[in-house]
Amino acid sequence: MSGAARFSPRAVLFDLDGTLLDTIGDLADAANLMLAELGRPQRSQDEIHRFVGKGIPNLVRRCMTEGRTASETEIDAAVDVFRRHYAVVNGRRASIYPGIEEVLRALDARAIPLAVVTNKAEAFTLPLLERMGIAGYFGTVVSGDTLPVKKPDPAMVRLACERLGVVPAEALMVGDSANDALSAQGAGMPVLLVSYGYSEGVPVDTIECDGLLSDALQLLDHIVPAQ
Numbered sequence: 001m002s003g004a005a006r007f008s009p010r011a012v013l014f015d016l017d018g019t020l021l022d023t024i025g026d027l028a029d030a031a032n033l034m035l036a037e038l039g040r041p042q043r044s045q046d047e048i049h050r051f052v053g054k055g056i057p058n059l060v061r062r063c064m065t066e067g068r069t070a071s072e073t074e075i076d077a078a079v080d081v082f083r084r085h086y087a088v089v090n091g092r093r094a095s096i097y098p099g100i101e102e103v104l105r106a107l108d109a110r111a112i113p114l115a116v117v118t119n120k121a122e123a124f125t126l127p128l129l130e131r132m133g134i135a136g137y138f139g140t141v142v143s144g145d146t147l148p149v150k151k152p153d154p155a156m157v158r159l160a161c162e163r164l165g166v167v168p169a170e171a172l173m174v175g176d177s178a179n180d181a182l183s184a185q186g187a188g189m190p191v192l193l194v195s196y197g198y199s200e201g202v203p204v205d206t207i208e209c210d211g212l213l214s215d216a217l218q219l220l221d222h223i224v225p226a227q
């Protein structure tokens, strides 16, 4: 691939929803089970697609309030209802994006440490990685409730690097949204964005980053052995 930015990262950090895994079906099911239980109108999967990226509390808030009204107390209660339903459906319809397993195997074969950095809460992240059979590839997982802040704050990617024993400038982030781009850039880390994921309704090619991947396998074109 000519013209592609090339990196020799000492670690690669992956976003989860929309980058490694297509989870929108389960998120939409849990959201609509929550809305049904609360007696509120259903949302289309396309609407819910735009609400994914800043964690479950934000997803629930947007389901409850976009074009509708809900009190803070109702939103708080709805988060608990969502979590109860998501715990049941998490992973049921999820799939690994094409090329991801090959990429993970290739990076593993090159002994490059890998991490997941996701805004999804840990109680859902770890079982999902296990269920999809990819947990073993990752040296560490930083989830949306590991720290008091989520992406786009750079603290999560910094923590992942610290746990893997690399400095952020020597790592590479792979994500699908401005949350991933900003968190990496805030930590001084290059970032590639996949164009097949969820980017909160923002065209991914308008987000500043070091390269776009229309297919996960293209990541391998960007990674070259250190000189």
Ligand SMILES: O=C(O)COP(=O)(O)O
Residues within 6 Å of the ligand: 015, 016, 017, 018, 051, 052, 053, 054, 055, 056, 059, 117, 118, 119, 120, 121, 144, 151
């Ligand atoms: O939980 C979300 O809203 C998004 O999760 P992600 O950071 O893995 O994309």
Ligand SMILES: [Mg+2]
Residues within 6 Å of the ligand: 015, 016, 017, 018, 019, 053, 175, 176, 177, 197, 198
């Ligand atoms: Mg994502």
